[in-house]
Amino acid sequence: MKNNNLQYRHLKEKFVFSILGLTLLAAVGILGLIIYFIFSKGIGVVDLEFLTQMPTNGMTEGGILPALLGSFYLVSGSILFAAPLGVFAAIYMTEYADKSKTLRMIRIGVNNLAGVPSVVFGLFGLSVFVKFFNFGVSILSGSLTLGIVILPTIIRASEEALMAVPDEYRHASLALGITKWETIKRVVLPASIPGIITGCILGVGRVAGETAPIIFTAATFYTANLPTSVFDEAMALPYHIYALVTAGTSPKQVPLAYGTAVVLLFLVISINLVATLIRNHYGRLND
Structure with a gap:
């Protein structure tokens, strides 16, 4: 009887692992299919001139330099705004705030904010940054809006990372007479x-x-001009793809859209790879 139960549990375990393995293969396969589709359609137009030239002839020829720089400025500005604010908010919620109902409500609000559709953030940015603060349609307005979009993600991830630090680290530091802020800065x-x-x-x-x-x-x-200040409007890679596919009438624009998608996909993968290497480096130092 015991042997039958043991065999049954082993079979059940193998079945569950098989389902999980198939699910993983399906997810990886879909991702690989998307990457292959985009690269096969657009890699042929990507070269040095495509990356360094201005669009010409009604955006049916030339390159994507303004969109490439515009995306870089917008992403950089959003991270510069959101990262410090998100980390400091997480530090306060984790290390200083009382464990009260108010704090739980704040966490619920942050989680809900992460699920708000991005178009709602766009309308918020239009009302507040573009019109109320009179920044106009500009890199500054776009960066602040995108910063708010990713702020909940950074807060929650930073809070989870801070809470994962063992309390023994804090207690040992405080026992040595080090202040709470110094403990947070040098240990946590x-x-x-x-x-x-x-x-x-x-x-x-x-x-x-x-x-x-x-x-x-x-x-x-x-x-026709590259942005020279944060108050200039700019082209951006995702909007450039949208414009080429939906607003264009020339068949020449479709390969350019796929080429722009290849560049965007490559940039995202590269950023994730570099950040992963940095994370692993700090992980080894902490070990």
Whole structure:
């Protein structure tokens, strides 16, 4: 009887592992299919000139330099705004705030904010940054809007990373007479850097491909000049793809859209790879 039960449990375990393995293969297969489709359609137009030239002839020829720089400015600005704010908010919620009902409500609000559609953030940015603060349609307005989009992700990831640091680290530091802030700065934060970087990775991956928020706040269909200040509007890779596919009438624009998608996909993968290497480096140091 015991042998039958043991065999049954082994069979059940193998069945569950098989289902999980098939699910993983399906997910990886779908991802590989998407990457193959995009690269097969667009890699033929990607070269040095495509990356360094301005669009010409009604965006049916030339390159994507303005969109490439515009995306870089928007993503950089959003991270510069959201990362410090998100990390400090997580530090306060984890290390200083009382474990009260108010704190639980704040956490629920942050979680709900992460699920708000990005177009709603775009309308918020249009009303607040573009019109109320009179920043206009600009890189600054777009960066602040995208920063708000990824702020909940960074807060939650940073909070989880801080809470994962063992309390023994804090108690040992405080027992040596070190202040609470010094303990956070020299003990807790270094130990939680890999998780914080992960949150920033997720944020970069999201805002790099966002279209709806920047349509209202930063992006322009076409510009003959590169932005020279944060108050200039800019082209961006995701909106450029949208414009080429939906607003164009020339068949030449479709390969350019796929080529732009290849560049965007490569940038996102590269950013994630570099950030993963940084996270692993800090993880080894903490070990």
